[in-house]
Amino acid sequence: MGQWRNGNKSAGMEMKSGHSKAMIARLSRYLRGLEDHIRQGCETISSRALGEQLGISDAQVRKDFAAFNRLGYAGIGYRCADLIQVIRDTLGINRAWRAAIVGCGNLGQALIGYQGFRQRGFAIEAAFDENPALIGRRLHGLEVLPLRHFAATVRERGIQLAILAVPAEEAQKTGEIIARSGILGILNFAPVNLNLPKSVSVSSVELTIELEQLVFAVVQKQIVE
Amino acid sequence: MGQWRNGNKSAGMEMKSGHSKAMIARLSRYLRGLEDHIRQGCETISSRALGEQLGISDAQVRKDFAAFNRLGYAGIGYRCADLIQVIRDTLGINRAWRAAIVGCGNLGQALIGYQGFRQRGFAIEAAFDENPALIGRRLHGLEVLPLRHFAATVRERGIQLAILAVPAEEAQKTGEIIARSGILGILNFAPVNLNLPKSVSVSSVELTIELEQLVFAVVQKQIVE
Known part of the structure; x- marks a missing residue:
């Protein structure tokens, strides 16, 4: 544990490893907000x-931005481009990432076609399935390959991430096959906990939790009204 | 703002409205963990x-569970069934929710077939599209209806939630049509911010943010090693 730094110390932000997933998610949201702001022609913004x-x-914003203080200008706030740079450095998305x-x-087909990934610099470079009816088909220009070609394809195409969209069972x-290939991270959509070697980072998208959070917001609104 | 209580005060947990989305997500995770634990035949568990x-x-667990202290037994911990009850009450999932x-x-097709929703008590009761090639087709037993039938169908079938899986543009x-129907909450999968009346709660699943969080974990692991 202890303290770590991101790869580009001069630009990136220092954090303690105790910093939460929620904080990292906020950095992603700040990034989107700043990009919207720049698209509207504004070059500076206040944290407020x-x-x-x-x-x-x-x-919360001021707390999250404490490490960015040296980037701020009194009475002006921040240059959006500076904040975008430092957040991209901190998140590690200042380089290209390739996913399967x-x-x-x-x-899986919805994810291959998902515009948001490519817009943010994530390239889907391969697609795999075990179903003979799918293997060899082209989906959004990608040929579906059998899973036994996974490790070789990942090496050939320089793929670092896998997006797992197989049935729960x-x-x-499948996660074990992926982990053995040397992949660095898995984004898991199956509603199960994966038990994999620590060499691979796993992040799970829990769709039911998203729905439960919505229900919580709905119930709170009914109580307040 | 101020303080609010959940609907079932005797069982539910009190919170301040400042409590974060991250806290609510942890409650969902505790719930899953407790259910796994019960399935394995264990009736009690410690917070540790x-x-x-x-x-x-x-x-973190002890902080989150501070409000549950009166449910704990010294030297034993908590009865899983008690914690499950109080968390379900707190989240508002102690009743059936119907979604379109x-x-x-x-x-959308993947979400209609997603097993996790039904397992957690969410029932998908209707499916809508504007594409004539889809309208009238049956997907996982549900007939696809044209969007102009949305408000009437929602009333007839007692649907409270909508899951929005249309293209970004x-x-x-579409969100405006949904909001006008009296729906209470929208789970939005489109990578855009929806600008809708405050009467409807909106929660967005941001798939790119999930991938960015994975990248952050991967980068941190590389730095530590």
Whole structure:
């Protein structure tokens, strides 16, 4: 544990490893907000205005931005381009990342075609499935390959990330195949906990939790009214 | 703002409205962990053991569970069934929720078939699209209806939630149609901010942010090693 630094110390932000997933998610949201702001022709922004744009409290933004203070200008705020640079450095998205989709059912096909990934610099470079009816088909220009070609394809195409979109009952077995290939990270959409070697980072998208959070917001609104 | 209570005061947990999305997400995770634990035949659990199972620090679990203290037994911990009850009450998932899918492309079809929703008590009761090639088709037993039938269908079937899986460029317009129908909450998968009346709660699943968080974890691991 202890303290770590990001790769580009001069630009990136220092954090303690205790910093939460929620904080990292806010950095992603700040990034989107800043990019919107620049698209609208504004070059500077205050932490307060950014918080208002994103529905994040002023106190929270100021806390998150404490490490960026040296980038601020009294009475002006921050240059958006500076903040974008430092947040991209901190998140590690200041370079290209290549991903493979594993599982080309409806969800996998939706993810291959998802515009948001490419817009943010993530390139889907390969697609895999075990279903003979899918292997060899082209989905959004990518040929579906059998899973036994996974390790070789990952090496050839310089792929670092896998997006796992197989049914729950196949997720563990498929995750093990992916982990053995030298992949660095897996984004898991299957509603199961994967038990994999620590060499691979796993992040799970829990769709039911998203729905539960929505229900919580709905219930709170009913109580307040 | 100020303080609010959940609907069932005797069972639910009190919170301040400042409590974060991250806290609510942890409650969902505790719930899953507790259910796994019960399935394995264990009736009680300590906050420490639950944290270890889920990779959440002991300090964080104890902080989150401060409001549950009266449910604990010295030297034993908590009865899992008690914690499950109070967390379900707190989240508002102690009753049935009915949802409609809007947008039946690959993502919408994947969500209609997503097992996790039904397992957690969310029922998908209707599916809508504007594409004539999809309208009238049956997807996982649900007939795809045209969007102009949305408000009437929602009333007839007692649907409270909508899951929005349309392309980004149609999300705002479709969100407005949904909001006018009296729906309480929208789970938005389109990578855009929806600008809708405050009467409807909106929660967005940001797939790119999930991928950025994975990249952050990968980069940190490389730095530490």
